[in-house]
Amino acid sequence: MSQGTGEGARFVRWLEGEVIADARGDRLTETQTRPADRLWLGRLAPEETAWKIGKGQRAQRLDPCSIGMTFRPQTWEWRIEVSFVVWTRHGEKNDVKWKKSERLHVAVEPGTLSSATRGTFSFGEKNFAGVFAAHGINDRSARIDVEIGREHDHPTATVLVVNDTAEKKAFDANMYEVVIRVRTGRVTPILLDALPDSFRYDRKISAYGVNAGVVYDSEWLESTDAVTAKRRRPEYWDTALGSQPDLSFATLAHDPLPALRALVDALDRWGDEHWSTERLAQRAAADGWTDEMHEEARREAARFGKEVTRARAGLAALEDNATLRAFRLTNEAFDHSGAPGRYTSWRPFQIGFLLAVLPSLVQDDDERRRVVDTLWFATGGGKTETYLAAIVFSCILDRLRGKRHGITAWSRFPLRMLSLQQTQRFADALAGAELARQRAGIEGDAFALGFLVGGPPAGTPNRIRDDAKDNETDTRTLVPASHRVLLHCPFCFSDQLQMHFSRRTWRLEHRCTATGCPWTLEKGLPCHIVDDEIYRFLPSVVVGTLDKAASVAIQAAQRGLYASPIGRCSRDGHGFTYAPRSASPYGCQVPGCKEPATALGQEIPLFAPTLRVQDELHLLRDSLGAVDSHYETLLDHLQRRTKGPSAKVIASSATLSGYEHQVEVLYDRQGSVFPLPGPAPGASFWTKDSDALARRYVGLAPRGQTLEFANDRLAESLQRAVRRLITEPQVVCAEAGIDPSGAEALLDQYGTHVVYGTKLADVDAAARSFETGQVSVSPLNVERLTGDTELEKVREVLARLGDPESAFDDRIHVICASSMMSHGVDVDRFNVITLLGIPLATAEFIQTSARIGRRHPGLVFVLHRMGVERDSSVFRSFAPYVEQGDRFIEPTAITRRSRRVLEHTFPGMFSARVHGIHEAKRVRAEGKNISMARALREYAASAPILEDQEFAELCDALGLDPDGTSPLRAELRHQVRLTFQEVNNPASRARFVSELLPARPMRSLREVETQVEIRSRDDR
Structure with missing residues (x-):
């Protein structure tokens, strides 16, 4: 039941009606509770009460004494009708009851108004007095106020019903269930000032409500207690194009090219019909476009042409046998991961996105590799599965090209805590990929997932030790069950999971105990949830919180997320090794392991990740975005300097607003968005509104x-x-x-x-x-x-x-x-x-x-x-706010050129180069680390590390011209000079590398969220 048009939609309207009726008191006839203490919609306070709350519009919004509407009349022969009830007190002391009157009606026809009228006028006092007297109601009064002005060369009218009843003791002076109607005939639409002109959208409204909503039926304006809007459920194929190509997982796993060609051809045909020069000219004439709107439409049509070109390039990439094989196996993987749910097929936009990014995933020197592709689609439409398809494809293609170990994709989320359901979807897809890999006989480690969120509030450990310190987890107090992340086994979908700590491999494992599970019972599922485990085993895909990127400065083992480890522990099950420390002389991350390291067993460039994925891109703004922008380009720099090809960056976002600027600031790269919105709301090649209701929005004040x-x-x-x-x-x-x-x-x-x-x-x-x-x-x-x-x-x-x-x-x-x-x-x-x-x-x-x-x-x-200006403003234009939501999204406030931000990020950037580049070189050459200040001094003197060279490298990491003149470059030079003065100072008392720096490296990108004011006087 209830996919939208039928019974579910009717039930939703019924529920809405029940709430509003209760809030207004529609079904009450008497009550022992004073109505003013019970009812919260439909009421009008006495004018005297509203002024007692405070002067101005804010007080009027909190407990209004008037409601009505503002409009632009075309005719001046109006009829104003008001209906309402009042409550009166009966009985004494312990036997008090409040009784509701019958519904009262007052009509007023102000006949003296015209387009030349200016000012505020009151009408209807006698009309109200007559109605009250006819019903034996004393001590009540009300009136109609009409204010006539002029705005944007149009006469503007505001019509209000005002409760001017005097207050007195043991009396409820409110009017209830108040409705005002104005028969105006035709009105001139009002343009929403908050929105710019656009060829896609209509920003005209019939009227504004004042302390209420308003509806218009071409003759009458009528107040409402609720402002409403709705969103339709999308359809993902336009039947006017004919039958949808078969995009089922099973078909694309077997013979994908015919269906893919049909999809791209349909995209091309749709564009010819809806984005052609002739079609745009027709719409411009019919809708009265300005020259600017027409030019905007032509630019968007050109962008649609590029979208078609990219889809065809993706189709051409599949002519390569390895690429085609990876694509088919990707669909095998999703045929598995979709099995327990409702999905057996892709939506067209999902395949469209995969085709668009395919060339940049296949060729690491492709110019598109440097472009950040942002996936923009309605929440709930399948964004996660879409970029998961790109991740799984990349994992499989990496294996086919000889990458047997290491991370393919690092996916980061800006929230402090990851969704377990989202993590489960990653695990399910990777399990499908692993089963497909096994069937295909492809060499390499099992496809595994890393959950890199260690520490509170996620509840997973950073590190497990027998003698834990600080944020580490102690084996003596470890409760494995409390760290379960997976909701079910990704291989057999059973919820029969147990948590187990294996001392042999020093792993905190999810184990499936279900009979018939294709994963071996004795082995933990390929899911790593302890930070140290992830560094040791380098699972194919790592999902984690954004702020973990800060660890590149303080955790030498995080080098594995952008480059190769140093070696591999000779003890089975211990994994990769990194720079040695006093407790780990050969760099093994398992506590107490003294076994020597062996060779990596794979070419160093193959360890570099192919893909970085940023979810919820729109949340990277203000101080968090500014700080992250330095670490994003730092990661690119570290990957380049460690012989790795550039990583492709894919993002998902809830908004198109300012994405190009945001991408340029965050990544120092160009941005592209997919899919392009259609030429009209709710109508693009990839999606169109159906008649089915998705959501009904009800705003209440x-x-x-x-x-x-x-x-x-x-x-x-x-x-x-x-x-x-x-x-x-x-x-x-x-x-x-x-x-x-x-x-x-x-x-x-x-x-x-x-x-x-x-x-x-x-x-x-x-x-x-x-x-x-x-x-x-x-x-x-x-x-x-x-x-x-x-x-x-x-x-x-x-x-x-x-x-x-x-x-x-x-x-x-x-x-x-x-x-x-x-x-x-x-x-x-x-x-x-x-x-x-x-x-x-x-x-x-x-x-x-x-x-x-x-x-x-x-x-x-x-x-x-309603006391908050923003809430009040949205209430006033609620329907456009819901229906054109993306246009109301605030511009992204972000800069990478802030000197104050550099003061916070510089220590981490310098430390990341020490641990990620210099220390790795020293370990490979001499077997020595750079964990202490003395070691850095020795290495800086012998290598040598020169101040000018390090400055130039950090300029590269920030995307700065080392010979430029920007304030940020000057600040960087200052920070580098301060650091090298301390490095080269033989009298320095610093013990640790961090003590040589102007400040300690950040442990989380969020450390400045409430501390740093982002200001940039020079954005060069």
Whole structure:
């Protein structure tokens, strides 16, 4: 049930109606609770009360005394209608009841207005007084205010209903369930100032609501208590093009070229129809494009032509036998990883992206290798699997070309904590690749996954020792089960996993105990979750948090992530070795190992990774992005200087906004995006909007109550409504207009409600409120999913959500979540969410809401903090904000030319060259390390390491001209000079290399998140 157009969509509308009716009090006739203490929508406070809160628009938004709309009239013979109810107090002391009046109606026809009118006018006082008197209602008054002005050469009108009732004791002076309607006839559209002109989008709206939403039906404007928008579920093939090519994993694993040729030909034909010069000219004339809009369209058409050219180049690359074989085996891998789920085929855009990047993965000297390809697609559309396809293809092609060991891809995520589900998808795909490799008889290590996130809050160890120190994990207190990362075995999909620590190989292993699993029981699954293990075994793919890149400066063994290790331990199962230390005389990372190292057994350039993947590119901004930009080009530099070819960089992003500038700053490379948006919203070759509902968005502005109060009441309304599917399914289904046979499925799909906060304090406050009985529903089982949630707890919650308890009372009813949920948490039963305010970043709003309604119609409630200007602004233009979300995304604030940032990154960059380049040379030549300041002095004097040479190398690492004049170059020269003064100072008391530097190297890229102000006066 409920793929969008039918019963699920109707149920979502019914749920929305239940919440709003409860919040307004629509179904109440009497209550023992004062209405002002219970109701939070549809109410108008007395004008006197609103002014007591404070002067200005902010106070009016918190508890408004007026609602209405602003519009541009074309005619001036209006009819204004207002309907509402009032509540009156009955009884005394302990027997007080509040009773609601019948619905009251007032009509006003102001006949004195015209386009020449200016000023504010009041109407209807007598009309309201007559209606109150006719119903025996005393001490009430209201009026209509009309303000006429002029804006952008258009007359503009604002029509408001104002509650000017006087306050008094034991009296509820509010008006309730208020609706104002204005019969205007035709209106002139208003242009959204927040958006620029674009040939793709329409920025016209009929009217603005004032303290309310507004709808227009070509004659009447009417206020609403909720502002709404919707997103349609996408289709991935335009049937007008004929039958979709067979892109199933099975077909592409067997004979891919016919289907791929058909796809590229269809892309070409579609472009001829929709991007041709003639078609653009037709649209320009029909839609009234400006010259600038037409020129923008022509530029986009040229970019589409390049997209077709790249697809054909990818097709041509498959004429090579090894490339074609790797492509076919990639599809074998995904035929395995998609088996337990719903997917047996690629979506066209996924194959389109793989074809576009194929030449740059195949040829390391291809000019496209230096281009950062950014994958831009709606959250939930399959981005992860798309870049996973590029990763798996690269792994297999590397093996076919002789790379038997080492990392092929390093994928990094900007959050502090990786999604277990996303990690599982990596593991499943690599398991499929490993089974395909075994069947094909390709030599080399098993394809393995590394989970490089050691330390809190991830819950996996940095290092395991018998005598642990600092952030290390002690074998005496190790609880293997608490470090489980995989949700199921990636080979047989069984959840019968056990954690085991093997002292022989010094590995913390996931072991599958299921009968019939194709992976040997005695061996741990090819998944490494301890940092040191990853350095020792160099798994084919490493996934980790962004900030781990800082370890290149402090962990000599991290050299394996961009270059070759030093050697291999002669003891079986110990893996690769690096620079020796006092506790590891031959560089083996296993504690206490004294075995000598042997040769690597593979050519040094083959160890360099082929691919770096950056997920959530749009989050790399401000200080984090500035710091990371230095480490990105440092990694490129280290890979070049250690005989490796350049790595291809692929990114995924939730936005197109400013991606070219962001890529240039972060990577010092050109950027390209795929897929190009179509010539109109919701219509491109790769995707088009269907008629099915994906998500309905409902913006609510609490009136006279706090956001926390509104959240409690909203959750209560949702839970009461859903639970009626248990107590009275026939009645609910009749009200919603759906088949009662689907009641149980709807209970499963909508019985869990997510509350999302952008701040951890908001999430905790919401959870505490639910847990302490502020919501009158029992039982109410609440769980948290935040960056502070322990890994074992996250796994438990995801398991319960994926396979809920049979009894509804035992299930999770509410999830209180932070930004962790907005990235890679995919639960089909997440179909209702409440957002506690508008996130500061529009991209976060887009991604969070997209986690809802992945398979069934979703319902997104947004509780606006109306005292916050941003929330108020979004409420005013809610539908465009949702429907044109990418256009509202803020420009990326990022620079790599900040001298203050260099002060933080220089120590790490210098140390990374010491450990990654100089120390490796010394170990190979003399068997000596450079772990201490004295050793660096000795090596600097004998090698020698010259100040000017090191300065030039660091300029290369930063993308600077060593002969230039930029302030950043001058700052770098200053930092290098300070360092060499200390290196060459025989009286220096420094013991460690880090003590020779102007500051200690950063241990995490996040160390400056709240400390560094990013300023750049010179971006040369």
